[in-house]
Amino acid sequence: MPAAEPPQSTSSHMMKTTKRGRPFLKDTLDLFATLVVSLELTTNRQYFRTFPNSFTTDDAARNLASLKFSQSNRGPDPREPSRIVTTTTTTTFSMTRDMAKAMCQQFMDARLIENAADPGSNLFKERGVYVLTPKGLHVLERFMSKNGINGDHLAHVFSSQPICMKLLHLERRSVDDEIIVSHSAITALFRRFVGRSPNYPPEYMETMDDFQKYHERSKGVALMDVSEKATGKGSVVHKHCFAAVTALEWLCDFTSVIGREEAAEMAAQFVRFGLITLVSDKRKNNDSAIIFTVRGAAGGANSSISQHGEFRCTAKAIYRVTEEGRRLARWDMPDGARPSPNSSAANVSNAARTSEDHSLETTTAEGPAANDAKIHRRISMTEKMNANYEPDKKGAKESNTDRLKFIMEEPQLRALFREFLRSNFCEENLSFYLDVQDFKKSFSTTSSAIAANPPAARGKNTPGQLAMEKHHEALIQKAFVIYNTYLAPSSQSELNIDHGLRNELSGYLSDVIQSLTGKTFQGRVELEQANAFNATQLQTMIRLYERIQTHVFRLMATDSVPKFIKTPRFLALKVKLVEEDDGPLADFPLMNSTASTPSVPPGLSAGEEEVGGAYVTVSQRAAIQERAATTTTTTTTTTTTDR
Numbered sequence: 001m002p003a004a005e006p007p008q009s010t011s012s013h014m015m016k017t018t019k020r021g022r023p024f025l026k027d028t029l030d031l032f033a034t035l036v037v038s039l040e041l042t043t044n045r046q047y048f049r050t051f052p053n054s055f056t057t058d059d060a061a062r063n064l065a066s067l068k069f070s071q072s073n074r075g076p077d078p079r080e081p082s083r084i085v086t087t088t089t090t091t092t093f094s095m096t097r098d099m100a101k102a103m104c105q106q107f108m109d110a111r112l113i114e115n116a117a118d119p120g121s122n123l124f125k126e127r128g129v130y131v132l133t134p135k136g137l138h139v140l141e142r143f144m145s146k147n148g149i150n151g152d153h154l155a156h157v158f159s160s161q162p163i164c165m166k167l168l169h170l171e172r173r174s175v176d177d178e179i180i181v182s183h184s185a186i187t188a189l190f191r192r193f194v195g196r197s198p199n200y201p202p203e204y205m206e207t208m209d210d211f212q213k214y215h216e217r218s219k220g221v222a223l224m225d226v227s228e229k230a231t232g233k234g235s236v237v238h239k240h241c242f243a244a245v246t247a248l249e250w251l252c253d254f255t256s257v258i259g260r261e262e263a264a265e266m267a268a269q270f271v272r273f274g275l276i277t278l279v280s281d282k283r284k285n286n287d288s289a290i291i292f293t294v295r296g297a298a299g300g301a302n303s304s305i306s307q308h309g310e311f312r313c314t315a316k317a318i319y320r321v322t323e324e325g326r327r328l329a330r331w332d333m334p335d336g337a338r339p340s341p342n343s344s345a346a347n348v349s350n351a352a353r354t355s356e357d358h359s360l361e362t363t364t365a366e367g368p369a370a371n372d373a374k375i376h377r378r379i380s381m382t383e384k385m386n387a388n389y390e391p392d393k394k395g396a397k398e399s400n401t402d403r404l405k406f407i408m409e410e411p412q413l414r415a416l417f418r419e420f421l422r423s424n425f426c427e428e429n430l431s432f433y434l435d436v437q438d439f440k441k442s443f444s445t446t447s448s449a450i451a452a453n454p455p456a457a458r459g460k461n462t463p464g465q466l467a468m469e470k471h472h473e474a475l476i477q478k479a480f481v482i483y484n485t486y487l488a489p490s491s492q493s494e495l496n497i498d499h500g501l502r503n504e505l506s507g508y509l510s511d512v513i514q515s516l517t518g519k520t521f522q523g524r525v526e527l528e529q530a531n532a533f534n535a536t537q538l539q540t541m542i543r544l545y546e547r548i549q550t551h552v553f554r555l556m557a558t559d560s561v562p563k564f565i566k567t568p569r570f571l572a573l574k575v576k577l578v579e580e581d582d583g584p585l586a587d588f589p590l591m592n593s594t595a596s597t598p599s600v601p602p603g604l605s606a607g608e609e610e611v612g613g614a615y616v617t618v619s620q621r622a623a624i625q626e627r628a629a630t631t632t633t634t635t636t637t638t639t640t641t642d643r
Contacts, residue, residue: 022106024177025258031093032107033143034069035060036132037449041157044116044129051116053157054131057101057124063451064100067093071147071447074535084535101126109259111252112136122260132157134214135253138164138619147447150474162214163622168192169256170266171613179262180612181269181296187328188614189255189266190275193247194321194329195220198240211625221250226279226318238279240326244317264292264313272296272309275325281317289314400557403565408433411623416573420564421556428493429552429560432486436545439478443542476533479541480525483509487548489523497551505544512537 015023015031022028039060041053070090077083095103105124107113113136115121116129124130132140137158144151151158170179170189179185199220205213226241244267251263270276272294283289290313299305304324311319326332407413414430421427486495487505510521516532533541564570 018177020261022109022258023103025172025256028106028110028258029112029139030143031067031103032110032112032136033140034067034093034449035063036136036140037144037149037151037154038063038067038451041132041154046117046129049117051129051131053160054116054129056130057104057126057128060104060130061097061100064093064095064103065097065451067449067451069093069447069449071445073445074443074539082536084539086535104130106258107136109252110135110257111249112139132161133253134162134164134622135167137161138167138617138622141619141621142617145441148442148445149447149449158621162211163619163625164254165218165619165622165626166254167256167617167619168254169615169617171615179257179266181294182612185612185614186266186269186273186275189251190270190273190325191329192255193221193251193270194325194331196329197331198223198321200224215626217250218254221247223321226320228280238318238320240321241279241318242320243315244312244319245315247319248313260313261292264290264311265294267319268292268294268309268311269296270309270325271311271319272306273324274304274306274322275328276319277322278312279318279320281312281314283314283316287314287316289317400561401553404553404557404561407561407564411618411620412573412626413570415624416569417560417564420567420570421560424560424563426560428486428495429556431493432482432495433549433552433556435482435486436542436549439475439482439545440542442478443475443538472535473531475538476530479533479538480530482545483541484524488525495548495552496555497548501544501548501551505541505548508540508544 015027017023023031039055041055043050043052044054044056045051068090069092070088072086072088074084074086077085101124104113108115108122108124111133113130114133115125116131140154141158141163143149144154168189170185172179196219199216199222201216201222205216208216221242223240223242226238227235228238230236247267248260248263251257251266252260257263257266267276271278281289291310292313293308293310295308296305298307304322321329407417418427418430421430483505485491486493487497487502488494506521506523509525512533513519513521513525565574
């Protein structure tokens, strides 16, 4: 078991807030996710209705009163690198009930939670029942993966509710947490806002389930045609219109804006850039209106950018997409087409890439064990998925390696690749590779969040120590589940690996078990034998697993990938991915939702001026949901046809 941790130094400070009085966005998201991990989301009842996977105001206030977040990191001892030491950091959040309610109001404003009984309500009430939104689940998934949190108690929540697939993050100033407004940021945001094509909701939308409705909304803000009487001309029909309130809700649901005020400022920037314009505001004279005005430098003589723009946040205000907005959105171009260098849309597009050209790309020299937090341009990667692609000065093996890396990172491709391997009776190669990746990540970092209202008794282990001990036991079990599943003689999914590697692993386990228990190693590891392993011995097993990983990766890259990329199902999915690359998300980096936010956001390098930009995180769980829904639909269609 891990050695007891030395006493930790303590410090106390107030949460950093902006000039508007709200916490910084990162702190808000981290505190939200920590709270949710500490809660037991159960079925609650209100107004004669029941709401599964929910929590109450009392639940949130009680946990936020004293919320402990512990994170333990393993690494080599600087004085003796062969030993593994564990460093545990525990952060305690303390707040009054009123402060806790105010914090939950911030979560509501950011569209991380919503009132279960009244989703349209924007107020966090004293007696309320609340559920997580799709955006909240996206943020939660990312936080849990980044911090190594065991989320078994939340699995039913992720599987039963829609999750935001792609969340657009706008870069912020480090000093005051304000969004950095630039050509690139507004271009990225507007293209995501209006989608690849005008999003007119289908007539049968009311008959859709929650997952289908959310998928339709995610395509872009819902548009409509508005007929208006014109003096002496009968009526005029304005196309591509949307309600002001609808725009604010969409921006809060699918981007990192922190509330309606910030969403209104971004919408006002759309007006300033000439991308949308007011059609009508039929409120009565005595009705109050909130109008957001933004100012900035005007564009050149032929530019649509003005010095100021205003956005009316009223229930009656209607806006429409302008011709300039259509050009920037590329609605009128065929799929995959790009504007000519001389067009105004191309000029804006080039401006949008100013931050992207400096984007960071994190790579490692380990080949198959590439960093999960790698930021990449999908447009270049989908080019590599072509069967006839040959990179400069590289052989076919290296191009297949690139393809396999991309398949691993793209959830839809990975799911399809797994099906292909299963049909060829070698699915265990991919399963082993991914299981070891998860095991390595869990070994390095683990975190826990609990509501610790009563003070811990003197002399007892701290929550961090208890969490680490429990985590160590889980790691041991996971390490030997991997061994017994893939590497033990005659195991159910035995890998076909190099004989020397197998003997080296078997010899190491034999020596350790002999020294720990005095018993002879019989080819399989029992739980009582495994429990005696320490962290240093586990790390040695990880090194052996990594070598087997490399062998398996090469095998898949050279044998399976060349066949997989020629299958009809892969070719069909590749077309879909290429269309997405040419869509509104093509001009800025994509990050996996399980990756941590880069220390320097994409588009910024240390020491450079903060120029603004955007990046997208992709939810793995949402991709699995979409894949499952697609498979179900395909199966149903096939069955009907056979009849």
